[in-house]
Amino acid sequence: LEKKEDLLLLKHISVEFDGFKAIDDVTTSVAPHEIHFFIGPNGAGKTTLLDVICGKTKPSAGEVDYAGVGNILKLKEFEIVKKGICRKFQVPSTFVNLSVYDNMRIAINHDKSVFGSLMMRKRYLDTRKIFEVLHLVGLDKKSKETAKNLSHGEKQWLEIAMLLVEEPRLLLLDEPVAGMGQAETEKTARILEDIKDRCSVAVVEHDMDFVHSIADCVTVMHEGAVLTEGTSEEVLQDERVKEVYLGR
Ligand code: ADP
Numbered sequence: 001l002e003k004k005e006d007l008l009l010l011k012h013i014s015v016e017f018d019g020f021k022a023i024d025d026v027t028t029s030v031a032p033h034e035i036h037f038f039i040g041p042n043g044a045g046k047t048t049l050l051d052v053i054c055g056k057t058k059p060s061a062g063e064v065d066y067a068g069v070g071n072i073l074k075l076k077e078f079e080i081v082k083k084g085i086c087r088k089f090q091v092p093s094t095f096v097n098l099s100v101y102d103n104m105r106i107a108i109n110h111d112k113s114v115f116g117s118l119m120m121r122k123r124y125l126d127t128r129k130i131f132e133v134l135h136l137v138g139l140d141k142k143s144k145e146t147a148k149n150l151s152h153g154e155k156q157w158l159e160i161a162m163l164l165v166e167e168p169r170l171l172l173l174d175e176p177v178a179g180m181g182q183a184e185t186e187k188t189a190r191i192l193e194d195i196k197d198r199c200s201v202a203v204v205e206h207d208m209d210f211v212h213s214i215a216d217c218v219t220v221m222h223e224g225a226v227l228t229e230g231t232s233e234e235v236l237q238d239e240r241v242k243e244v245y246l247g248r
Contacts, residue, residue, distance in 0.1 A: 005067060007032045007200050008053065008085075008170060013062035015048050015224075022048045023059065024224040030170065030217075032067075035192055035201045037211045037232075040221035041244055046204040049221070050172050053202070054087045055080040067169075084169035084199075088159050088176070096148035100139055100158055103147055104130040107162035129165055137161045137191050153184030157191060164195065171195065173203045177210050189214045212236065220244075 006029040015023035023045045030036045038046040051057035053064060055077040066072045069083055081087075094103050108126050134140040137157035142150065150158060156176060163171060176192075177185045185207065192201055193214055205211050211218060215232040222244045228235055235241050 005032070006030065006065070007067050008202075009063075009065040010049070010052070011063040011065065013049070013052055013059045013064070015045075015052060015057060016060045021224055023052070026062075026221075026224070026226055028219050028226055028229065030200050030202050032200055033196050034216035035196060035203065035214050036217045036219065037215045038202065038204050038219050038221060039206070039208070039211060039235075040227070043223075044221035045224040046221055047174065050087065050174065050202065050204055053170075054085060054172055081166075084167070085172065086163040086166055086168040086170070087172040087174075088163055089174055092155065092159070094147045094155060094158055094162070096146070098147060099143065100134065100145050100147060100150070101130065101143040103158060103162060104134065104143075104165060108165045133161045133164045136164065136194055138187065151184070153180050153187065156180070156188070160191065160195075164198065168199050171199055171201045173201060175205055175207075176203060177205070177207050185210055186213075208236070 008030040010026060010028050013023055013026045014021060026045070026049065038049060040046055048057060052059050055072070055075060058073065063071050064073050066083065066085070072080055072083065075083070095106065105126070108130060131140050131143070134143060137160055139154060139157060139161060142154065147155065147158060160171070177188050180188065189210060195201060212232045217229065218232050218235045219229045220227040220235050220241050227240055227244060228238050
């Protein structure tokens with residue numbers, strides 16, 4: 001069996017905050033077109049690890065190798081975004097008084113010249129792409145709706161769509177189903193499975209049913225280190241994983 005080359009490889013990453021090791025020698029990787037979960041008790045270092053990947057936090061040791069780019073640790077946050085690593089934070093980032101469509105237009109043009117965005121051909125292509133991505137997240141029929149009138153789940157999907165129009169290679173999500181009911185959680189699972197065709201998705205998550213339903217790979221973190229890694233079946237049967245969760 002041919003081994004898939006990693007999209008992202010974290011090598012011996014350590015992060016210190018005033019001498020406290022929040023991440024201690026973590027090595028892990030994200031494969032192309034996979035949904036990769038990072039789970040573990042509070043304080044395990046999951047969020048800090050996503051912060052390292054998107055360039056928000058610089059580690060005290062280690063390397064982050066990104067396929068076709070190399071070590072991205074020297075890059076600034078906005079440069080990492082340009083290279084196709086996009087993060088959705090838990091805090092809302094939509095313009096609540098604008099329509100779904102206008103939010104998408106801002107997302108698609110935020111980094112481009114005004115001149116370019118005025119060209120008819122580009123406008124046409126952008127609009128096509130916007131509706132294609134809105135369709136993917138089930139919001140194409142709500143393009144005229146004001147963002148603040150969307151349900152909690154729809155707002156989350158709009159934010160994901162706003163990242164997808166940038167054609168990321170890796171999408172980073174923080175607890176994407178927090179606050180969602182079962183129907184919205186299941187729909188989010190379907191959306192992430194559809195997204196997999198386009199990019200990899202790395203997710204910090206607490207909802208184990210959600211993890212189990214769609215994970216290709218699960219990394220379990222505990223006290224700043226990787227406890228174990230594998231399919232969700234493998235890690236959930238692991239006695240050490242049961243222990244750290246029960247010992248919470
Ligand atoms: P998780 O996301 O798994 O809950 P975090 O990555 O948020 O864990 O935190 C890991 C550890 O690092 C925790 O003990 C937390 O208190 C600490 N930590 C995180 N960010 C900072 C910071 N900016 N300054 C100091 N300590 C921090």
